[in-house]
Amino acid sequence: MGESYERVHEQVKEKPERWVVASQYEYKSFKFTVSAFGSTCSSDYQVRTINSFSYLGFKGDIDLKNPQVQFGVLEDYGLDPYLPVPPSSPRTIYFGRLIASGSRDLVNKYNLKRRSYIGNTSMDAELSLIMANQALATSGKLIYDPFVGTGSFLFTCAHYGAYTMGSDIDGRQIRGQASKSLKSNVEQYDLSGKVLDTLVFDICHHPWRENLLFDAIVTDPPYGVRAGAKTLGRKDPSKKQPTPVLIDGIPAHKREDYYPPTKPYEMSEMLVDLLEFSAQYLVIGGRLVYWMPTVVDNYSSADIPEHPCMKLISNSEQNFGKWSRRLVTMEKFKENLKGERANVNIRSLDHLSLALQNREETEGQNDHQKRPGHYLFREKSEEKAKRKETWRRFKNGESAEEKPSAASSSVIQ
Numbered sequence: 133m134g135e136s137y138e139r140v141h142e143q144v145k146e147k148p149e150r151w152v153v154a155s156q157y158e159y160k161s162f163k164f165t166v167s168a169f170g171s172t173c174s175s176d177y178q179v180r181t182i183n184s185f186s187y188l189g190f191k192g193d194i195d196l197k198n199p200q201v202q203f204g205v206l207e208d209y210g211l212d213p214y215l216p217v218p219p220s221s222p223r224t225i226y227f228g229r230l231i232a233s234g235s236r237d238l239v240n241k242y243n244l245k246r247r248s249y250i251g252n253t254s255m256d257a258e259l260s261l262i263m264a265n266q267a268l269a270t271s272g273k274l275i276y277d278p279f280v281g282t283g284s285f286l287f288t289c290a291h292y293g294a295y296t297m298g299s300d301i302d303g304r305q306i307r308g309q310a311s312k313s314l315k316s317n318v319e320q321y322d323l324s325g326k327v328l329d330t331l332v333f334d335i336c337h338h339p340w341r342e343n344l345l346f347d348a349i350v351t352d353p354p355y356g357v358r359a360g361a362k363t364l365g366r367k368d369p370s371k372k373q374p375t376p377v378l379i380d381g382i383p384a385h386k387r388e389d390y391y392p393p394t395k396p397y398e399m400s401e402m403l404v405d406l407l408e409f410s411a412q413y414l415v416i417g418g419r420l421v422y423w424m425p426t427v428v429d430n431y432s433s434a435d436i437p438e439h440p441c442m443k444l445i446s447n448s449e450q451n452f453g454k455w456s457r458r459l460v461t462m463e464k465f466k467e468n469l470k471g472e473r474a475n476v477n478i479r480s481l482d483h484l485s486l487a488l489q490n491r492e493e494t495e496g497q498n499d500h501q502k503r504p505g506h507y508l509f510r511e512k513s514e515e516k517a518k519r520k521e522t523w524r525r526f527k528n529g530e531s532a533e534e535k536p537s538a539a540s541s542s543v544i545q
Contacts, residue, residue, distance in 0.1 A: 135225070145187070159192050160199075161192045164185070164203050166182060168206070185205075185227075205225065206225070208222055208226070248317050250282055253352070254281065257284075259459075260284045264285065264289045264292055266446065266461045267350045267419050268419060269288075269294040269348065274296075275294045276298065280300045280330055283327070287318075287321050289348070290327050296327050297329050301332070301334045306332065338409075345415045346414055346415070348418055349420045351406070351421075351422050353399075404437060406422065411442055411472070417464065419461060424436070424457065439462075439474040441464055441466045441469070442474075445462060
């Protein structure tokens with residue numbers, strides 16, 4: 133590695149035993165490539181660069197299709213989007229031997245455009261594969277998705293040999309319609325021996341036994357942009373019927389088409405429940421991999437939920453402008469003790485419930501407190517969508533109650 137070819141050649145010549153003399157590569161068939169990051173290399177330039185390494189004197193045959201060993205030069209020109217043209221010379225030049233190639237073909241294999249059945253919340257194939265790697269998915273492991281949706285993570289984790297299963301409060305996405313469902317995707321990818329099953333229940337009221345342990349939990353919790361999070365319960369408990377409602381003489385809650393009442397599931401509360409579930413049902417060394425949305429201007433590293441038996445492995449951002457989502461990976465490093473609780477910033481669940489019931493009053497009383505970037509994320513996204521729709525109606529001359537304010541329009545634009 134060096135800033136110029138002169139320096140690279142000096143380093144190679146300093147240790148010839150690495151490349152030819154008495155090395156395992158001297159008589160093997162080989163291939164030599166030249167590539168660049170942030171620029172391009174012409175055919176003539178590639179040939180001249182390869183010839184500059186002729187002093188190595190490889191004695192094996194040149195094989196461009198199936199070489200026994202492959203050597204390569206990579207020129208790094210940097211990545212500056214504000215430059216009108218690429219730099220004339222590379223910042224750094226690397227020379228080495230190819231150890232392994234990436235599996236970019238998997239992105240095409242699990243591409244949503246090629247998948248038999250998808251939904252509006254199906255996760256992008258490349259991100260699903262990244263999450264499977266973050267979870268250390270491998271043969272024999274048991275991996276669970278508590279917000280399974282259409283099952284993207286079940287397929288990518290199963291691809292690496294793991295046994296997978298998932299659950300969701302809404303079984304309609306799992307069942308799909310007609311011949312297209314989560315099961316049809318399992319058949320498409322020939323993963324029937326790895327994707328064990330999917331179940332319908334609320335993760336807050338799950339049926340798992342205490343001695344069940346997962347090797348990893350990989351999930352994308354719903355948070356309001358495309359699908360709002362729900363949990364079992366009533367928004368107004370006073371509306372509960374004193375006696376069962378009968379439909380055709382059958383209690384409504386016993387009918388096959390019965391859908392239980394649900395209420396909004398605030399993001400901070402969901403994250404606490406997810407961490408506490410993971411702390412109880414993961415093996416030591418097991419990983420939790422999930423997405424967490426946040427408003428960019430409000431985000432702080434202190435917003436990442438914590439638990440006494442979970443440690444943070446990585447925290448990566450996918451930025452969308454005013455909001456982003458963060459891919460968080462945590463690992464269980466010790467046994468979960470009874471009474472240990474997860475926490476989100478300094479806010480208790482009681483405070484969050486109060487904020488949901490009367491947000492304006494709560495914010496007025498607590499303006500001095502910093503709110504986490506994901507605080508009331510669903511409500512903020514819904515309000516922004518309403519402002520955007522009002523502005524669209526106004527610009528198109530449609531009926532609207534009032535013209536959007538300047539503050540609203542600036543946010544939308």
